[in-house]
Amino acid sequence: MMENMKLIADHLVYEYNKGTNQTVRALDDVSFVIHPGEFLGLIGHTGSGKSTLVQHLNALLRPDGGTIYYDGADVFEKSYDRKALRGKVGLVFQYPEHQLFEETVFKEVCFGPNNMGLDIKEVEQRAYAAIARVGLTEECLDQSPFDLSGGQKRRVAIASVLAMQPEILVLDEPTAGLDPKGRDELLSMIMDLRETEGISIVLVSHSMEDVAEYVDRIIVMDKGKILYDDTPKVVFAHAKELEAIGLSAPQVTYILQDLKSAGLDVDTTGITLAEARNTILEALHWKG
Amino acid sequence: MGIIHINKVTYEYIRRDEENNVEGITTAVDGVSLAVEPGEFIAILGHNGSGKSTLAKHINAILYPSEGSVVVDGMDTKDEDALLKIRQTAGMVFQNPDNQIIGQIVEEDVGFGPENMGVPTKEIWERVEESLKAVGMYEYRSYSPNKLSGGQKQRVSIASVIAMHPKCIILDEPTAMLDPMGRREVIRAVRALNDVEKITMILITHYMEEVIYADRVFVMDKGKVAMSGTPKEIFSRVSELRELRLDVPQVTELAYELKRAGVPLPDGILTREELTEALKKIRMMGQ
Structure with missing residues (x-):
């Protein structure tokens, strides 16, 4: 049974501005499971706690209560290798192209695996594979990432995370600001990643149409709690309730x-x- | 007399490599002519890199044309003495509300523009009140902007522009970062200001649904205007739009798919009501 649960979020609680009179409970007893190869959608209005939750998945934030189990191990235990976890749970933030910094696309994509302490051959192999995986051509390799188009930059950013060979890929609104064709292309690519590599995907999205089209399961967040955790069909049958919290069918x-x-x-x-x-x-x- | 005249505007910039050698010239806007009448609601569509934002930045003199001219309410944007007046006449709202709000509390942010213009204090307060009421944010006037949702912040950004009493507002993907509720709030505010206050609106967006209420739509590609017409005319051309990396509203797409399956629906259905009516008629004919 445990092998079927890649990541378990167990009663997570997280508060901002602790110890002041402005304490905000951003996560309030949040529990759920991510299975291997699953395509999970995470929806909720701005400020519902999605981004805070996502930052717990690779231990960027430490919960005030509860914990996360990855492959059965408590990731907040003192001896747990959280640096390795950040390779296994890859996080692609909103507008990830703003975080590009290297001189060339190739160096950019090598940065992650390099940091993991792999030998140079392995690093370079992974970088080539990741760049091909996101549909960028080899001509891009020596270009500065800043000379690419917005859609291409975003692919470079995703490739940099993929080069660490994550088992779970978390994308926070990966299609924001892209044109309709760019949105379709990016989502098909993510779908394809799941199918060919068996990576679990967590897609944070504000597009109900995209979520309905692509994911297996939806988690709906509201005021730091999970309101629904079910198949898209079941979740979207609650159109009225979703509207009440700023979402829709x-x-x-x-x-x-x-x-x-x-x-x-x-x-x-x-x-x-x-x-x-x-x-x-x-x-x-x-x-x- | 139109409020905005874009006359054969071309905008080029020179690309340079790290040693500052010229690598080439990119033509972001290529000979675009376009006239907007007062009170119109104009939408501009186009894929990433099609030149739509570059064109929009010409309207309030953030960019100047390499060739051609832009005239806003009778003022040429190249006339430096008219710069402030042009920016008051044509205000701009950008994608990310966090980059536009500077005040510690909402009403301070909205008052910043008129204060800078030298509006008397009493009138500043009147303007702040009317602007916040116009976008439905008056009850939040004493909030800190960081306590607001994305849609609310974006409405404050719009109020800050309205407080300068512009004749025209240019919105460059104002909803790209918002959740569904936030998108609805912002578009509702834009439509109301256009309807009631008759402010000319120029909306740039990647969301096809936001375009259906516009009077006219322009589709940009490679720096040129590739298509123009009413939303109904534009969204009747599904395959052309797809070639330009765009799409149609989901209602229109569903009607298009049903039509391809043989259901005799008209082209360019834009709303749920239109589709329901059309299908009701078809069912009655079938019986």
Whole structure:
């Protein structure tokens, strides 16, 4: 049973401004599990505690209560190798391209594995593989990361994390500011990573449509607590509750509800475009 | 007389390598002409690197054209004496609210612009009040900006611009960093200011849903205007938009997919109501 649980968050509590009269409980008894190879969506309005939670996953923040188990070991134990953990749980922050700093793309991507103390051959092999993995061409290798387009820079930033060969990849709003095609390309690439390498993915997103389309399971955060932890279909059936906390269901779900009220016999549990299309065609008895 | 005239504007910049040698010239905006009427709601779409932000920065004289001219409310942006007046006439709201708010409390931030313009104290307070009310943030006037959500901060940024009594506001991806509620709040405020106060709005965005209320849409590609028209006209051209790395609102996409499956729907459906109505009619015909 334990092998099936890559990471366990166990009753996490975290407070900002401790010991003042402005104490904010950012995480309030948060427990959940990340399974190997799982694609997990994390949603919640601004300030709901998502980013604080994400920083616990690789022990950047130390909880005030509760702990995290990685492969069964308590990562906040004194003797635990937290530096190694940061290679296993790769974190891609919002607008990661703002953190690029090296002279060339290749050096940038080598930085992480280099820091892990690997020998130079291994470092370089990993860098080449990671750059190819994110769909950048070899011509980019010697370019300055600052000469690349916004979408390419973001890929370099993701490659730098992938080069550490993480088992869990956490991405905090990786598509913010990208054009629609760029969003699709990036999400397909992430999907592909999960399928070919078996990496678990945690996607923090403000796009309900993207989450509905891609993830296996959704965790909804509100005021530092987990409100829902279930499949997208079950979570998005709570459209009213989600709206009350600043979120929503995907647009197609609302369309299906409208059609149902208008007397069309559609299945209102649809959350993706394909599901909506199929149930509408069925309700119209359309044979195409 | 239009409020903004962009006349054959080209903007080039010189790329240099580390030793400062010229590597080449990039043309970010390439011969764009565009006129905006007072009170219009204009949306500008375009993929990353299409030149839309560069063009927008010409309107309040952050950038100057290499060729051509930009005239805002009768003032040429190259006229240095008119600079302050131009920036009061055409205010700008950027993507990240945290980079725009400077005040310790909300009303101080909103009052900063008019204070800088030399507006008398009494009138500053009046402007602060009306601006915050216009974006629905008056009850937060004494809050510290860091206690606000992204959508609220962005509305304060808009209020700070309104307090200078602009005729036009340029919003450069104002919702890119916001959650769904924040996006709705900001777009609602933008539409209300356009409707009620008749402030000319120029909205740059990557969210197709935000564009459907615009009077006209311009799609940029490689520094040029590739498409222009009403939202309905633009979103009827699904495959062209996709070639330009863009998309259509999810409602429009669903209608497009149903049409491809043979359902006789009209092109350019933009809202849930339109789709429901159209499908109701089709079902009645089928029976």
